[in-house]
Amino acid sequence: MFRPIKVFFLSALSLLIGMKVTIKNLFSPPVTLDYPNKKQPMKKNFRGMVDLKPPACVICYQCIKICPTAALFLSHKTVEQDAKKKNEITKFTFNAELCCFCGLCEEVCPTDAIYLNQMYEVSVFSHDDLLSIDLMDPKKYKHLDDRTVNQPEPNPQ
């Protein structure tokens, strides 16, 4: 006779305890950000879009070889300059559609020429804008610039 009543009251109590938790959280400050107005700074080694410091590149093809999704494209030609043979990049593009942002290219690069910057708002209106981004172009992410906070200074060494 008493057991059902006890169970009933314990059940009601358990619901009230649950409601205590939620009301406590109602008065605690929110943990989220008012996103487009306030932005969270990215961590130092956040892996965003692939970026390149062209002068530092020694055309070793390490990044091309390690890339698991073949998102990078590099070709070069040899030019003679002051009677010295010198390699010159003819094309260095990056396909953001294929990239899996694993950061392996950044790790293998012997001169830290290729790196992943801190851009995280990388949506564009057309897929074509992502298919072959010319890494040699210093203004390649210009259209994304104003959307991204604490972007690293363009550092041409």
Add this chain to the structure above:
Amino acid sequence: MDLPHLVQKLNERIPGAVVEQQPSAVVIKRESLLPVAAFLKDTELSFANLHCVTAVDRKDKIEMVYHLYSFLHRWMLTLKVFLPNDDLTIESLCGLWRSADWLERETFDLFGVKFLHHPDLRRIMNPDEWTDYPLRKNFDRPDFIRLPQSEGLKAGG
């Protein structure tokens, strides 16, 4: 419990079942798969768990690989069966371990090994109307690209 010991036991119980003893696996004859499996499961060896069923395409044959586990002896046994390319059929282990059901369907889907007396042998991941077996080494379709190669890599790397 170790491998030579088990092979000896198997030879006593089911003569002629063991074809070959590899460093970490036992290869058995296709016809004796069911009796061997029943022996392994129901006797004191008590391989209660069929952990994994898969296959390896060795080009000249297809190798069925069964990973059996005994909670009692804490021992993982690798059982192999060689299937000739012209006759890819093998008895299903569904009657002994229910876990074989989906794992065998997967192997059927990816390698085209037919499991006899399987309750529900359909493709599990690929579309039903497919006729290819993607994990075979000779799998080739115009839209299948192993790894997109950078043209530049051929030139410079």
Add this chain to the structure above:
Amino acid sequence: MEQVEQNKSPELRSEELVVNMGPQHPSTHGVLYLELRLDGEIVVDCRPHLGYLHRSIEKIAENRTYIQFVPFTDRLDYLASMNNNLGYVLAVEKLLGLPVNERVQYIRTIIVELNRVGSHLVSIGTFAQDLGAYATPLFYCFRDREKIVELFDELCGSRLTYNYMRIGGVQNDLPPGVDKIIKDFIQYERKKLDEYNELLTYNAIFLSRTKKVGILSKETAINYGVTGPCLRATGFKWDLRKEEPYLIYDRFKFDIPVGTMGDSWDRYKVRLEEIQESLKIIEQAIGAVPEGNPVAKVNKVYKPAAGEVYLRTENPRGELGFYIVSDGTTKPYRNKIRSPSFSNLSVLPELIRGLNVSDAVCVLGSIDIVMGEIDR
């Protein structure tokens, strides 16, 4: 019963209702497609259809070098990327016979256990969501998981697909001051676990929804190859970290939480208690990290000798196995991934037959599948 069926006039015959639950449905955890045959609201039969997320990762593995495949393991069980990385890396290291130093072992243990906590938090939150607790427990769990994700972000630069483990080491060393962050997190999380208990675990509605729903017996679980919390919920004390210790789990003191009857509530409770145990492991490990250089170079080409290896690790969802066959080249000849959710899901039709739709959702949520590793 049969007589009743026969006495029915043809005008009054009842039909089974076939409901396609998924591939787009709020509680099929991704793109699972369940073909449910319903009698009224009772599930008569259930046929899961997989493959909507099939990316043929095993075929990809055959065409990538050993180090290139690590990012792909992130995409298996995307809630526990670190654990997948670890399983693969350990398997390759075993194949190569490559030793790693103490610091790497400790870092790996800490990171993997943190990810286990994060993964279990997601599974608890989504389970509550499936039971209709509109998003509140889910958001609390994500709020707590966020702290782990932030730490991983600082550690390796990514929030979901970490790509952190390397063959022979890890990607980065622990950032400075991480001890304090992790210790603070442990204190914080222990408090929050009490909150979950108040909000969910002993809530009368939650109990009535999950107790004795979807009872999985120990024999069925083993027969179906069910592993992980689902297996432990049946009362079978089996955890690879304890029974066949890999890494350095044998140095830490922790318990294996087990359930009593293998119902949905037990599966939930086991996960909740596993968070406690993981926190214990982290607490012991974080104070004892030795000095050393854990960072492994990635531009090395690994050429293991011809052979094969099968290695299992205890993932948050069960035992993840990597079967790697090498033919002596730089790429694996075959890489089979035995994913825990795959086997765990195969027991679903057995569990939900005879229950109603709400319970089917509850059982599916308590099994806690991740389609990424089922379809691969």
Add this chain to the structure above:
Amino acid sequence: MPGMGLLLLKGMAVLGFISTSAMFLIWWERKVSALIQNRMGPMATGWHGSLQSVADSIKLLLKENIVPAGADKLIWWLAPFFVVFPSVSAFVTIPFSEKLVPRDLNVGILFVTSITSVCVLGIFMAGWGSNNKYSLLGGMRSAAQIISYEVPLLLSIVLVVMQTGTLSMVEIVRAQAHGWFLLRPHLALAFVIYLISATAEVNRVPFDIPEAESELGAGYHTEYSGMKFAMFFVAEYTNLFIISAVAATLFLGGWQGPLLPPVVWFLLKAYGIIFLLMWVRWTLPRVRMDQMMAFAWKVLTPVSLANLLLSGWLMLR
């Protein structure tokens, strides 16, 4: 005809109040849920997103109205009206203050309960007409649920009627001049039963089985889009207001209260109950169909019957 003009004005006022109230409630619910979940909720439109509902309704007005193939067109088109119409008509007898009552019917409470139970027809029509299995399941669940919870709901209201001897809402409020009914034990129990059954009546958590997002997608209104969906949405929040207003009238003394004007008191009480229901909604999981039915028939109905008998005996003695 001056009487006609007044009636029209009253009707306009009711409709205006309903739409603003529904919009406010939607925004408020989103804010409450966000704060409970440690989020911020709508922030973009207006001060703290206060114009979010306006933006949403404009969006819904502009959206395409998609008719599913194979839908039972007539039923499908009529269903939203059947849901909205009763909840709007129920406003007729709600006494906002002694003077401010659209029409003080002498069978007021009976009118409210009977007209709101027409809603189930609309919901079932929506479930049937959509030609969607999930909607059908939702509609079936809804019919079973609303009809069974009608019983304890009415039994708890009957107790108030017994206490006051009138069916007029205004008279019931006047009867509470010397103390709210909530303060008397047997009526407090009736209040709890009323609140639980009313929650079930308007399909809110923990009794939101007809919608059951995680099971049925969105239940009976899965297939509706644009303005038709908005009608379901508005009806849901209007019903929510009505049950809270009725609860405030029957148990919390309606407009009566010191200092503040009567209308403010009434709205405070009604919105207080709505907040309670919101708080419950964002805390508790959903119950199962059979558990819910068992709760209605095995717990609520016997308890309210016993309560009715006991207090009736006490009143007669």
